[in-house]
Amino acid sequence: MKKFLFVIVCFLGVSLAVSAQPGGNRNRTPQSPEDNAKRLTEMLKTKLNLTSDQIAPVDSVNLVIAKAQAKLRENANGDRSSMREEFQKLEGQRVEAFGKILTDEQQQVYKKFMEERRNNRANRGGERRN
Numbered sequence: 001m002k003k004f005l006f007v008i009v010c011f012l013g014v015s016l017a018v019s020a021q022p023g024g025n026r027n028r029t030p031q032s033p034e035d036n037a038k039r040l041t042e043m044l045k046t047k048l049n050l051t052s053d054q055i056a057p058v059d060s061v062n063l064v065i066a067k068a069q070a071k072l073r074e075n076a077n078g079d080r081s082s083m084r085e086e087f088q089k090l091e092g093q094r095v096e097a098f099g100k101i102l103t104d105e106q107q108q109v110y111k112k113f114m115e116e117r118r119n120n121r122a123n124r125g126g127e128r129r130n
Contacts, residue, residue, distance in 0.1 A: 032070075033066035033067040033069070033070040034063065034066070036062075036066040036069075036070075037062035037065075037066040038059070040062045040066075041062050044058060044110070045058075047109060047110075048102065048106045048109055048110060050106075054101055054102065057101045058098070058101060061094055061098065061101070062094070065090050065091075065093065065094050068090055069087060072086050072090075091114070095107075095110075095111075
């Protein structure tokens with residue numbers, strides 16, 4: 001009985017150690033720019049309480065930016081530092097375009113939302129995606 005209990009405890013310990021390893025998303029398939037744009041638009045629709053007139057233009061801006069980001073990733077050959085500056089320029093273009101679509105209050109909520117996303121990415125530490 002003691003041996004059986006010891007084997008069960010060892011099995012549980014090993015299974016917990018394996019499941020606690022980081023990097024579970026490393027093998028996921030990359031999403032298309034269209035999927036990325038739709039996902040962001042859906043998040044913004046709820047976060048910013050977008051009106052029906054705002055959804056299509058926001059989605060259009062997100063799609064243009066997502067396609068540009070995908071092209072940058074493709075051409076960067078893994079050089080993340082060169083991509084970072086270009087991504088910041090694209091985000092500036094998105095903010096500028098949103099300035100014509102969103103209300104002042106929505107723009108403030110958007111800036112806060114994006115800052116939270118940046119902080120969450122920074123806090124992940126070693127869990128960087130390739």
